[in-house]
Amino acid sequence: MxxxxxxxxxxxxxxxxxxxxxxxxxxxxxxxxxxxxxxxxxxxxxxxxxxxxxxxxxxxxxxxxxxxxxxxxxxxxxxxxxxxxxxGKGAEIQLKPQIIMMVGLQGSGKTTSTAKLARYFQRKGLKAGVVAADTFRPGAYHQLKTLCEKLNVAFYGEENNPDAVEITRNGLKALEKYDVKIVDTAGRHALESELIDEMERINAVAKPNHKFMVLDAGIGQQASQQAHAFNDSVGITGVIITKLDGTAKGGGALSAVSETKAPIAFIGVGETPEDFEKFEADRFISRLLGMGDLKSLMEKAEETLSEEDVNVEALMQGRFTLKDMYKQLEAMNKMGPLKQIMSMLPMGLGGMGGVKLSDEMFQATSDKMKNYKIIMDSMTEDEMADPKLIGGSRIKRISRGSGCSPEEVRELLKYHKTMQTALKGFRGGKFNIQKMMKKKLGM
Ligand SMILES: Nc1nc2c(ncn2[C@@H]2O[C@H](COP(=O)(O)OP(=O)(O)OP(=O)(O)O)[C@@H](O)[C@H]2O)c(=O)[nH]1
Ligand SMILES: [Mg+2]
The missing domain is CATH 1.20.120.140 (SRP54, nucleotide-binding domain)
Incomplete structure (x- = not known):
């Protein structure tokens, strides 16, 4: 986490x-x-x-x-x-056609975030394209092109043109039909006049709706100085804080930025395109405080999964058969790192309610989940729909069929029961501290 x-x-x-x-x-x-x-x-x-x-x-x-x-x-x-x-509150991101310009110092994560951002909008159903306007760093063109190809994002670049302003102009024209156009720009070691000058000229041509400053969380409290400086020169509308996964100084960067006028828009939490989140202060804090974050998870689920993958509705209503559990286990695999998902889930819903998982515990849970799927593959449709049918002799049969011990089959049934009860509780039928706290705290 x-x-x-x-x-x-x-x-x-x-x-x-x-x-x-x-x-x-x-x-x-x-x-x-x-x-x-x-x-x-x-x-x-x-x-x-x-x-x-x-x-x-x-x-x-x-x-x-x-x-x-x-x-x-x-x-x-x-x-x-x-x-x-x-x-502080996060920035508001509108899901409509727009031009976004990325600015920031060298290595802050602009190019990576450009691709992540394009993917974010694509997932929300908007067509996104990016313009490679970094002519300063060797290899910048290919870096972005490769990222975009992987993500199926439209890319515009001119490998041998040294004029970033011209590329921006051409690129925005070429990508005219796209909803969201993102311009990746060059960085410099420090905030020097050359950089500012180039930003201003690209700004004038692109007329972006948003200027996102990309900032490495590792700089801690210095974030505020940088945010002020960029804001004074080109004016920024939001901040993307990257590499929050790799620093103990994240609190410094987050709080320092929120002191400036520019709100935090997104956070980067790893190197892969999935490791990117829209910044929502309330969720972020709920998670820090270990109160789970069902809302985030549900959104993530909706984005990543198709409807037949998981029936969120049924889940929330406490109708939760073994079949649903099977689907849920599959869905978790699809959704990526189980560890990340589990830290978002409240206790009982298969999550740890913010309780930290050690690597061993995580591995054990992950192996167990795989085992559960194997066991369920040896069950009949009827049994999957109504686990109450499964008595002693059926347990033996399932155990033989799956190559797992009867104890493991019983454990799975118990796990299912716990989840089912938790879900019912979550729905409100029963006393549930998680829900109660959320409600009372106005979260
Ligand atoms: N762990 C982690 N690494 C990140 C994150 N965002 C970016 N990186 C890494 O940081 C390095 C620099 O990222 P770039 O996107 O190339 O940075 P840049 O601002 O475009 O750099 P210049 O173009 O040279 O100014 C890369 O190795 C990225 O993989 C993040 O959120 N977490
Ligand atoms: Mg770059």
């Missing part, structure tokens, strides 16, 4: 709160101290952290919990709200 360390520490702090006998000043101070430490380690600015801690303390002691909310939930809600203040 992105910013795993920060998430771990924040969750540790909240666990203390949940485990405390009663919520008094001492408990609050202790929890706030833990949160402080976590944020400072993630490189969030000291002043911001101190201001936030003070507010949490004051609000936790002075404000009365809203009706129906216990003191614990009340404090968690305050922490959530104050984190939202620090991170």
């Amino acid at each position: 992105v910013m795993e360390k920060l998430g771990d520490s924040l969750q540790g702090a909240l666990k203390k709160l949940i485990g405390a006998g009663r919520i008094d000043e001492r408990t609050v101070n202790e929890v706030v101290k833990d949160i402080q430490r976590a944020l400072l380690q993630a490189d969030v600015n000291v002043k911001l952290v101190m201001g936030m801690s003070q507010r949490i303390k004051e609000r936790a002691m002075k404000e009365d919990p809203p009706a129906g909310m216990n003191p614990r939930e009340h404090v968690i809600r305050i922490v959530y709200q104050e984190l939202m203040e620090i991170i």
Whole structure:
């Protein structure tokens, strides 16, 4: 998971709160101290952290919990709200025809993000094309071309033309029929006049609706300086923070950017085209705090899967047969890294509710899932639709057919039952802490 360390520490702090006998000043101070430490380690600015801690303390002691909310939930809600203040709301991205220009320093991730962004819009049903207007870095043309070919994204470039402005003009014309046109530009080591000059000229020709500054999360709090500088020169409408997967300083970059006027639009969380997310502060924080993120998952599911792959509706209604489970396991494979998916799912839904999975645990779960599929392949249609039919003798038959032990078959049935119960609970039939918290916290 992105910013795993920060998430771990924040969750540790909240666990203390949940485990405390009663919520008094001492408990609050202790929890706030833990949160402080976590944020400072993630490189969030000291002043911001101190201001936030003070507010949490004051609000936790002075404000009365809203009706129906216990003191614990009340404090968690305050922490959530104050984190939202620090991170800020994300940028609004409209799904309509538009021109986007990417700017940023060398190696920040512009070219990679250009391709990822094109894919994002394509998945939303818009036709996307990109223009390779980086004539500074050798190989830039081929890098982008290859990425686009892989993703089936339209590409325009002129390998031997040194004039980035001309390429932009030609490219936008050539891609006229495309809904979303993204212009990848060159970077420089530092914000030097040559770079600014080129950005300004491309800007004048492209007249982009959006100018996204691409920023490497590794620079931490310096993000704010860069965002200001780019904003003053060419004006930026949003920020893409990349490489959040590879740094402990993500908190610095995220909070520093949100202090500038440019909102965070997307985050890059890995090298593959899938590792890219629209930035939604509320979801991001829910995930950090380990509250699962069903909404993100559902969206991801809808984007990646066709309807016959998984019946989300039935799932949410608690109609969950073995067949549905089988489909779900297949769907998980399609959706990519199981680990990522599981950190988004609330507990019980096959997810860990933000509980961290060790690599061994993850491997074990992943192997188990494969086993489950093999076992289910030895079941009849009737059994798949109604697992209650499966008694002792059928278990033996399935065990023989699949080459797994009867214990494994029983375990699968138990797993299915747990999931089914959890889903019913999730739907609201039963007491469910996850749902209750989400509702009360207004998430
Ligand atoms: N781990 C990780 N790596 C990333 C991410 N985004 C980009 N990268 C890697 O960062 C390196 C630089 O990315 P580019 O997209 O080439 O950066 P650029 O801004 O276009 O660089 P220039 O064109 O030289 O200015 C590549 O190796 C990418 O694979 C991300 O979100 N996570
Ligand atoms: Mg590049």
